[in-house]
Amino acid sequence: MKCMVYLETLGGKITPPSAEALGAAKQLGETMAVISGLSASSATGDAFGYGATAVAVLNTLQNEEFVAEHFCEAIAPFIRDQKPDLVLFPNSFECRELAGMLSVDLDSPIATDVVRIETRGETILVERPIYEGKAFEKIALGEGIKLVTLRARAFNQPELSAASNGTIFGIDMAAKRMVEVLAKSEAQGGVSLSSAKVVISGGRGITNCKQLAGDETASAKRGLILLEELAETMGGAVAGSRAIVDAGYLPYSHQVGQTGKLVSPDVYIAAGISGSIQHIVGMRSSKLIIAVNKDPEAPIFEVADLGVVADLFEYLPALNEDLKKKLG
Ligand SMILES: Cc1cc2nc3c(=O)[nH]c(=O)nc-3n(C[C@H](O)[C@H](O)[C@H](O)COP(=O)(O)OP(=O)(O)OC[C@H]3O[C@@H](n4cnc5c(N)ncnc54)[C@H](O)[C@@H]3O)c2cc1C
Numbered sequence: 001m002k003c004m005v006y007l008e009t010l011g012g013k014i015t016p017p018s019a020e021a022l023g024a025a026k027q028l029g030e031t032m033a034v035i036s037g038l039s040a041s042s043a044t045g046d047a048f049g050y051g052a053t054a055v056a057v058l059n060t061l062q063n064e065e066f067v068a069e070h071f072c073e074a075i076a077p078f079i080r081d082q083k084p085d086l087v088l089f090p091n092s093f094e095c096r097e098l099a100g101m102l103s104v105d106l107d108s109p110i111a112t113d114v115v116r117i118e119t120r121g122e123t124i125l126v127e128r129p130i131y132e133g134k135a136f137e138k139i140a141l142g143e144g145i146k147l148v149t150l151r152a153r154a155f156n157q158p159e160l161s162a163a164s165n166g167t168i169f170g171i172d173m174a175a176k177r178m179v180e181v182l183a184k185s186e187a188q189g190g191v192s193l194s195s196a197k198v199v200i201s202g203g204r205g206i207t208n209c210k211q212l213a214g215d216e217t218a219s220a221k222r223g224l225i226l227l228e229e230l231a232e233t234m235g236g237a238v239a240g241s242r243a244i245v246d247a248g249y250l251p252y253s254h255q256v257g258q259t260g261k262l263v264s265p266d267v268y269i270a271a272g273i274s275g276s277i278q279h280i281v282g283m284r285s286s287k288l289i290i291a292v293n294k295d296p297e298a299p300i301f302e303v304a305d306l307g308v309v310a311d312l313f314e315y316l317p318a319l320n321e322d323l324k325k326k327l328g
Contacts, residue, residue, distance in 0.1 A: 001028050001029035001030075001085045001086065001119065002029060002030055002032075002082075002083070002084045002085050002086075003025035003028050003029050003030065003031045003032070003084055003085065003086050003087070003088065004025075004031070004032045004033070004034060004079065004082065004084040004086070004087045004088070005018070005021045005022050005025045005031055005032075005033050005034070005052070005087070005088045005089075006018075006021075006033075006034050006036070006075075006087065006088070006089045006090075006095060006098070006099075007019075007021070007022065007033050007034065007035045007036070007043070007047060007090075008036065008090055008092060008094070008095065009035060009036070009043045012042040012043055013043060013046065014035075014043050014046050014047060014050065015090065016152070016157055017090035017091065017092065017150070017152040017153075018090050019046075019050050019157045019158065019160075020090070020150065020152065020153070020154070020155040020156065020157050021088040021089065021090050021150050021155070022047070022050040022051055022052060022158060023050065023051070023155055023156055023157055023158035024088060024117060024150060024155040025051075025086070025088050026050075026051040026158060028086065028117065028119065029085075030053050031051060031052050031053060032052060032053065032054040032055070032056065032082065032084065033047040033050075033052035033054070033055045033056070034055075034056045034057075034058060034075060034078070034171070035047060035055060035056070035057050035058065036058040036060065036066075036071065044057060044168060045164035045165070046160060046164075048163045048164050048165055048166050049160045049161050049162065049163055049164055050158050050160060050161075051158055051161075052166065053166055053167070054166055054167040054168070054169065055166065055167070055168050055169070056078060056168075056169040056170070056171050057168065057169070057170055057171065058071065058074060058075065058171045058173065059170050059171060059172050059173060060173055061173070064173075065181040066094050067177070067178075067179050067181065068094070068097040068098045068101050069101065069178050069179060070173060070174065070177055070178065070179070071098050071173075072098055072101040072102055072105055073173075073174050073178070074171050074172065074173045074174060075098075075102065075171060076102055076105040076106055078169075078171050079102065079106060079145060080106065080145075083145065084145060085124070085145070085146065086124060086145075086146045086147075086148065087099075087102070087145060087146070087147050087148070088148050088149075088150055089147070089148070089149045089150070090149065090150060090152065091112065091113055091149040091150055091151050091152060095149055096112055096149055099112070099147045099148075099149050102147060103147050106144065106145055106147075107144060108144045108145045108146060108147050109141045109142040109143070109144060109146050109147070110146075110147040110148070110149075111126045111128060111139060111141060111146075111147075111148050111149075112128070112148075112149040113128050113129065113149060113150075113151050114126040114127065114128045114148050114149065114150050114151065114154070115127055115128055115129065115136070115150075115151050115154035116154070117148065123140050123141075124140070124141045124146055125138055125139065125140050125141075126138070126139055126141060126148055127139075128151075129151075192237065193237045193239055193253070193254060193256075193261055193263060194261060194263065196236050196237035196263070196265050197235070197236065197265050197266045197267070198231070198234045198235060198236030198237070198265055198266065198267045198268075198269075199236055199237055199238075199239050199256070199263055199265045199267070199268045199269070199283070199286070200227045200228075200230045200231045200234070200236050200237070200238055200239070200269045200271070201227075201238070201239040201240055201241065201256055201268065201269065201270050201271065201273060201283070202223055202224065202227045202238070202239075202240045202241070202244060202250075202271050202272055202273070202312075203240065203241040203243055203244060203270065203271065203272040203273030203274065203279075204241065204243040204244060204247075204272060204273075204274075205223070205271060205272015205273065205293065205294070205312055206219065206220050206222075206223025206224065206226075206227070206240075206244060206249070206271065206272050206312065207219045207220045207223065207244070207247070207249075208272070209222055209223065209313045210311065210313065211313070216247075220244065220247070220249045222313070223271075223272070223312070223313070224238070224249060224250070226271075226312070226313070226316040226317060226320070227271065227316070229316075229317075229320050230269070230316055230319065230320045230323075233320055233323050233324050233327065234267070234323065234327075236265070236267070237254075238250070238254060239254045239255070239256045239261070239263065240254055240255060240256070241255070241256065241257065241273050241276075241279050242255055242257055242259065242260065242278070242279070245260070256279065256282040256283050257276075257278045257279040257280075257281060257282035257283075258277075258278040258279075258281050258282060259278070260282055261282060262281075262282050262283075262285075263282060263283055263286065264283075264285040264286055264287075265286050265287070266286075266287045266288060267286070267287070267288045267290065268283050268286035268288070268289050268290070269290045269291075269292065270283070270289065270290070270291045270292070270293075270300050270304070271292045271293075271312040271315075271316060272292070272293065272312045273291070273293070273300055274293070274295075274298050274299060274300060275291070275298055275299035275300025275301070275302065275303065276299070280300075280303055284303055288305050288306070289303055289304045289305050289306075290304060290305065290306045290307075290308065291303075291304035291306070291307050291308065292308045292310055292312050292315050292316070293307075293308075293309065293310075293312075294309065294310060294311050294312075295309075296309045
């Protein structure tokens, strides 16, 4: 089988999830690596060392921002030329965006967040978690060049051998970019979530106000007001679990967790959040975790320094009033 692996680099080194992808590809057949990123060319030696038989370096400009459209425009013709059976990517945001775009350009089947790959004759089968990790599905990828993103740490990183050369290709970026990033700035208003010392975070519990039973949207609005009021009193930022971001009550930029922001404030208040592992990985390094949940068995209490078993619609306003008095 002919494989290709898209590698990300950081500081001239291949990232661990990229090395894992190379390891997975090596088990399946001959592997060509495509390297992107600043000082990508200094990582070619390691790509050979991890088992690539050829390396293609994406000739980006110095300090070039990742813009999926530009990378896709450059890489798609190269993939079409090389005709690999399978292209593997790490499961980063950028790679998922790029792989998604390539799948449209190449008219290819794609599977994301894959944890196992096997072959049955010509067919490639992949396994990935579904229903928030409660079950796994096995799917057969259809015709064409198959694209797969791999979950980090699901595959072993291969040993780095001394081999440090082989065939090197260059992939040119289009001279004219469709999009130009002129500047980046933080959204205005409120405290920035990443640098906030206090984070008041709400979960699906904010959609469950007894007095507004049956009206989830009105509950969520009321819940968000409570989070904002407390954030204002404490000089903090408002955040949320994926459940309320997916439901559209908070923008994605406020999501904490595995697929959101990683935060480490002095105080993290989790209100109406059950404490799934995907949420906890985003906030567990907070110095003081206070959990408010009406279910005493909620897993969030296992990581909380202070646990309050209460209805958040009763507890948060009381806490806010108390703090307002104390903080003057
Ligand atoms: C690949 C993947 C990535 C993911 N990434 C993330 C991520 O980045 N961030 C994230 O948060 N999730 C993520 N998830 C989703 C995660 O698995 C959970 O589904 C999600 O965190 C649950 O959100 P929740 O705790 O708000 O909701 P629920 O699990 O529904 O919990 C709601 C909680 O509120 C409590 N409650 C209800 N009413 C009240 C009330 N009135 N007062 C007090 N408590 C109340 C309940 O007892 C319950 O514990 C991801 C999942 C997958 C599969």
